[in-house]
Amino acid sequence: MDTPPATLPILYRDAHLVAINKPAGIPVHRSALDRHAAVTVLQLLHEQTGLKGYPAHRLDRPTSGVLLLALDADTARLLGELIAAQRLDKRYHAVVRGWLDEAGEIDYPLTYLADKIADRNRQREKPPQEALTRYRCLARSEVPFASDGRHPTSRYSLAELQPLQGRKHQLRRHLKHIFHPVIGDTSHGDNRQNRVLTDRCGALRLMLHASRLQLLHPHSGAPLDLHAAVDAHWAHIAATLGLSPR
DSSP states (O other), X not given: OOSOOSSOOEEEEOSSEEEEEEOTTOOSSOOSSSTTOSOOHHHHHHHHHOOOOEEOSOOOTTOEXXXXXXXXXXXXXXXXXHHHTTOOEEEEXXXXXXXXXXXXXXXOOBOOOOOTTTTTTSOOOOOOXXXXXXXXXXEEEEESOOOSSSOSOXXXXXXXXXXXXXXXXXXXXXXXXXXXXXXXXXXXXXXXXHHHHHHHHSSOOOOEEEEEEEEEOTTTOOEEEEEOOOOHHHHHHHHHTTOOOO
């Protein structure tokens, strides 16, 4: 994102929790990887509301969508227990290369993805971790974008994704594993397709969006159902590719 937003879209707020629609391109907090970032979600949240947030779950810098934060350490602990018990139901939308099956599961353990800077003092040799992702195809398209000399068209799918764990880059790595990489993914994607779409659509963002988060409130037990709309650029790229849910 070239220009950071002045404010964050707030989806839900009470005395213990706040949920925002995180813009793409903004890191949640400072880290060894993002120490030069102009702004962070935690910084913007504090400037906007005066609140100190404790992120309840991971959302990568290029990914947009629902991000839940605790407003105190006790709530952060309770949310951590819910996550450990897999009591958060997270749904994402993604635009992927190729025609995805109607529905399925990707049961593929993932090795620990170490970072050269942030994880330089951690043990890197770890056994693969259990990782399961469920998916559903919402739409398919074929457009006259040639990405090689053999095919005059390219195929794409709009997918709904449900990760059962929260491994680093789980959705992006799982979709690469089944040969349907997320469009705009520069780490696990198809850079040839990305270049074609950059020429056709302009600046290309990672087409992965955290669209829904369901959980029971860690204090009251009341059900929370949090939704985040995609941004205008995400919608523009999906529309250019002829993808809208059936």
